[in-house]
Amino acid sequence: MRHQQTLETSSFLSGIGLHSGNPASIAIHPAPINSGVVFVKHGADQIQSCPAGIPFLGQTDHCTTLQVGDFYIQTVEHVLSALAGFEIDNAYVELLGSEIPADDGSATPFLDMVHQSGILTQKEPRKYLKIVQPISVNDGQRSISVLPSALPQITYFIDFPHPLIQQQEYHHFCTPYEYGKNIAGARTFAFRKEIEFLWSRGLGLGGSLHNTVVFSDTGLVNDDGLRFSNECVRHKVLDLIGDLSLLGIPIIGHFFAKCAGHALHTQLVQAIIHNPDKWIMLNAGKTGKDSILNGKTSSTSTVQLPELQPAFHAL
Ligand SMILES: [Zn+2]
Structure with missing residues (x-):
């Protein structure tokens, strides 16, 4: 265990x-x-x-x-x-x-x-949440589903009309070793033609070639190239793992994402919470599914913080 x-x-x-x-x-x-x-x-x-x-x-x-x-x-x-x-x-x-x-x-x-x-x-x-029946959400051509599986895994597909990206599919077995070796290093990416639009909305203001892979119309702006030929789809897997963790409990299932993003990722987490007949809890003890669901649907923060020495002085 x-x-x-x-x-x-x-x-x-x-x-x-x-x-x-x-x-x-x-x-x-x-x-x-x-x-x-x-x-x-x-x-x-x-x-x-x-x-x-x-x-x-x-x-x-x-x-x-x-x-x-x-x-x-x-x-x-x-x-x-x-x-x-x-x-x-x-x-x-x-x-x-x-x-x-x-x-x-x-x-x-x-x-x-x-x-x-x-x-x-x-x-x-x-504790684990184990998927026993499929759950899906979609937004037109974009979709994400989770199916029953013995082990946690992710299959992600993206399709961008750019010569250095195009269609990419990546399959990830969710283990720390695979994560450290193949996912963690994949960086955020953006398209140069969209950056001024992001700035106009107050986003991407700290973006630079140090923290973002920037694609021009036909190539790459960064001098140091890509870390992986399919770095973009790997970064989407990275983002999905972070967004799924908002459930608060690791999920055992096989995720299939197609051209998804943060909105669909988090909608799937909400769909999982709202479909408790499609999953079971492992190692939940006497508290069981209901108390866990209550904790996931309340928007009141009831965290009891022990003594925590501040690392930073209050502003
Ligand atoms: Zn990201």
Whole structure:
């Protein structure tokens, strides 16, 4: 039986936010069993907290945002992807600012934080949600489904009319080894002709060739080339893993995504929550499915935070 995992110590990362362009720093701290991943911020006289859960989902336009009251966190998907990809169940992610640092646009910097901290196995079994009947959502030609499967896996298909992308399909077995080797390093990508439009909407303001793969009409703007010939579809898998973690429990099923994005990814998480006859819980103990569902549909943050030494001084 697998056990829940957290980190042995805290680790830190500073940089700028991809969309806000503002300075952004985070510290990832260990957290007790059954905490899940919780974003926290030390204010002048209180700690604000926001669980990484679907009830706290904000807008999903080009990034995934979480929000409780006036506390919001932009671009959560890459750090959540790294934690889920490496099977970290419980962690506090403390912020200075309102966005996660972009760093190189991939999940590698967050995996490095996990490696620096070390992984601690905890004395509680890991819960799983196992899909027993298919669940699908779609938006015209875009779709995402999850089917029953003995092991968690993802098949992702994209189709962009660009000579360096075109049709790409990638199949990922969800293990930490595969994640670290094939997914974590895939970077955010954008098209040069769309960038000014993003700026006009207040997005991508921290974007640069250091944190984004930028495609011109026929080629690549970055001098250093692609990390993988199919880096784009791998990055979509990275994003999906982060968005799926908003369920708060690892899912055993086979995901099939076609030209999807953050909006459809998170709609599938909502469809899973609203179709409890199509899945079972493993290792849920006496609490069972109902209490877990209650926790996933309440939008009140009831996180009990233990003493957490602030990594950053209150602003
Ligand atoms: Zn992304």
